[in-house]
């Protein structure tokens with residue numbers, strides 16, 4: 001038995017034999033053809049391209065119907081590669097002039113593409129490499145007449161192990177038989193992780209060398225809660241996991257009943273639970289899960305699968321869709337958080353992108369991009385109850401500048417006679433230690449705070465949130481992080497502005513008691529976490545929570561804190577994993 005630790009990107013637990021995907025990759029030899037075979041090979045290539053385009057278009061349609069237009073746009077890039085006249089010309093020339101076989105011509109061209117992308121030091125292009133491999137594999141399958149990758153039509157339960165999964169592979173996984181997946185590469189914000197969460201497939205990524213450690217058919221346990229992969233588990237571990245799976249099913253069934261109930265503590269204190277979304281179609285899931293609104297709409301995902309900047313109309317339509325789906329529930333629209341691990345269309349490679357021109361800094365330097373979004377938000381404001389939130393504020397001046405630009409846009413709309421709401425609440429994300437320490441100043445200038453712990457942790461502890469090599473140092477339970485959170489909540493409450501917390505921590509029930517004890521009354525999280533957190537809230541009193549908070553702030557290591565919080569949470573909800 002061997003236990004590997006990776007990054008949990010999609011919750012859930014699974015046990016099944018491994019299907020090691022990299023063992024099924026196509027290998028292409030440098031085969032030369034005879035001059036008289038050139039036409040035949042060109043014909044093969046053309047047919048493979050046409051068949052691939054058709055297949056992708058069908059897949060795109062299916063995904064659009066099931067998961068929305070935004071997710072489906074991932075496939076536009078694939079179609080663009082196949083339709084690119086230069087790409088085609090180079091492959092055809094390889095066949096005509098070098099007398100390469102069609103598969104080899106494809107392989108050479110795709111590898112050239114990959115190399116070009118890797119040479120550019122930008123996460124946007126690194127992410128796109130997976131898409132090129134995806135196109136490569138699809139073409140190869142048509143050219144070699146190879147078996148259709150069986151991932152969409154399996155006949156027994158498996159967990160997939162791969163170096164990396166492309167977004168389209170993930171999207172077409174057979175949900176009935178693929179119980180989970182684990183990959184060497186990847187981070188929390190990769191396309192693959194996003195799609196896995198949307199499909200509800202448990203997943204652990206960033207395992208470095210899981211493909212080397214696992215052989216096809218090995219029994220694996222994938223723990224998408226803790227980011228663990230257990231290879232060849234012993235009998236006791238298998239039994240323990242099966243029991244947990246049973247408990248999980250019963251627990252989930254019991255949670256469904258909580259969805260209709262209010263989030264109120266046993267001593268009658270009301271807590272607001274909101275959902276985090278990346279795409280407009282996710283609002284529905286939030287509401288189904290019992291969210292009272294959207295606490296974080298990550299609008300930068302509008303850029304995720306487009307090859308060009310979204311237009312004002314595209315922004316506007318997305319916001320209208322979200323507001324209409326939310327009905328009269330509030331929606332916090334976060335302005336673009338582009339840069340760092342979330343690429344931009346205006347790609348400027350940076351040496352240290354997390355500390356570079358990302359988020360509000362990017363927007364303040366690209367006013368055309370920023371104003372386009374603000375115009376669309378203001379125009380959509382008449383549809384529902386929206387709030388505007390600026391991300392990654394670290395200086396008071398940045399906030400003032402952002403508000404000034406918002407006022408410019410308001411003036412423009414007034415001049416043009418375009419309707420918008422005037423009393424839109426404005427908030428900031430507290431995601432840097434600088435913002436947390438200056439919370440008392442910032443509170444005077446905004447209507448609300450939202451604590452972005454995902455970034456606050458990385459900047460406080462100096463640990464890259466997407467780097468698998470330092471993932472063990474990344475923890476919300478560090479005393480420094482907890483003190484910052486406690487102080488921000490205090491400052492917010494003292495200044496009588498709303499404070500919410502929208503990082504992943506909000507959806508981790510072991511932190512619910514502590515956050516309540518710190519005085520937090522508004523949580524925003526991935527919709528699937530809402531029932532569990534609500535159940536926690538309904539099972540405790542504020543007195544209990546305050547006691548836990550007092551105990552925890554006296555401790556000096558994250559280990560001690562984690563142990564105590566898990567113990568306390570299990571005392572309240574024994575079904576918790």
Ligand code: PEP
Pocket residue numbers: 296298337431451452453454455456502503504
């Ligand atoms: C955060 O940093 O906690 C947050 C919610 O924003 P994102 O994860 O999009 O950076």
Ligand code: MG
Pocket residue numbers: 391431452454455
């Ligand atoms: Mg953030």
